[in-house]
Amino acid sequence: MRRRSPVPPAPLPQRDGIDAVRVRLPADPGGVWGTVGDHLVARFGGAIGAGRVAEMLGAGRFVGLEGALSGDEPYVAGRYVWFHRDFAPEVRVPFEVRIVHRDERIVIADKPHFLATTPRGQHITETALARLRRELGLPALQPAHRLDRLTAGLVLFVVRPEDRGAYQGLFSGRRVHKEYEAVAPYDPDVALPVVVRSRIVKERGVQTAREVPGAVNAESRIELVERRGGLGRYRLLPATGRTHQLRVHMHGLGLPILHDPLYRGGGGAVGAQEPGGADAEDFGAPLQLLAKVLAFRDPVDGRERRFESGLRLAAWPGAAAG
Numbered sequence: 001m002r003r004r005s006p007v008p009p010a011p012l013p014q015r016d017g018i019d020a021v022r023v024r025l026p027a028d029p030g031g032v033w034g035t036v037g038d039h040l041v042a043r044f045g046g047a048i049g050a051g052r053v054a055e056m057l058g059a060g061r062f063v064g065l066e067g068a069l070s071g072d073e074p075y076v077a078g079r080y081v082w083f084h085r086d087f088a089p090e091v092r093v094p095f096e097v098r099i100v101h102r103d104e105r106i107v108i109a110d111k112p113h114f115l116a117t118t119p120r121g122q123h124i125t126e127t128a129l130a131r132l133r134r135e136l137g138l139p140a141l142q143p144a145h146r147l148d149r150l151t152a153g154l155v156l157f158v159v160r161p162e163d164r165g166a167y168q169g170l171f172s173g174r175r176v177h178k179e180y181e182a183v184a185p186y187d188p189d190v191a192l193p194v195v196v197r198s199r200i201v202k203e204r205g206v207q208t209a210r211e212v213p214g215a216v217n218a219e220s221r222i223e224l225v226e227r228r229g230g231l232g233r234y235r236l237l238p239a240t241g242r243t244h245q246l247r248v249h250m251h252g253l254g255l256p257i258l259h260d261p262l263y264r265g266g267g268g269a270v271g272a273q274e275p276g277g278a279d280a281e282d283f284g285a286p287l288q289l290l291a292k293v294l295a296f297r298d299p300v301d302g303r304e305r306r307f308e309s310g311l312r313l314a315a316w317p318g319a320a321a322g
Contacts, residue, residue, distance in 0.1 A: 017130030037071025113286035153291025179293035
């Protein structure tokens, strides 16, 4: 079996902590692309317009291993092309990423509410990954896992590419102990602690996940730590990592997490979305969910590691905002 040649390193440096887009020219059995420019217009013209593609070619923004491309180069299947996309303006999340731990292999960061872990959709430069690459001068930094954008707390980033698989394997292999903290309504009729097991699905293009009949794929232990008035502070221990799992399970118990824009009201149907959708940010009312503890045996040196977030959930009476 013929092995594919390794992908060459990008000839373009990162911009604002974001890698250049890499394109590998596909096979062209019909011979419709006589030049590299023909293919780039066909591939990206529908999104940004053929004129914009031509402008980028004229400005030397499409680059091959030999340098900037004019677009008149003959089309060769398998050739690599790189470019930096145009970044739309983003509202800056007005909270900083705090460093809990840093060594030669990993960075443990306290991600604030509202900041995405990695570039996706409309959140590109305003992400924890882009910020940390810029601020720490670590262009190869990558996350070993992801945290919901609206959730605050601990994220493990890997410094060296050769170590990435080992740390990612901890999470995919469920060998990380994770504890979350949440503030939600107190209901004496909900018997706690409880282990919630259900099947959660999330359809592409739909903001909310939902519980459906079928084989269990999500498990969470919910504990009440203390109660103050009509609020409870809860410890959440996920055994699995489905999208929005803790938010869905708390909602299903009739204990929706405070300031959750997607899962509101009692158990059953998902509550109405806030005006403007989930992206109508209110930085003064963050989701009261915090990834508080990460603990694991280090896959490189075998040491037992435990990290705790320095952030606090501001809605808990007497708590100092993190």
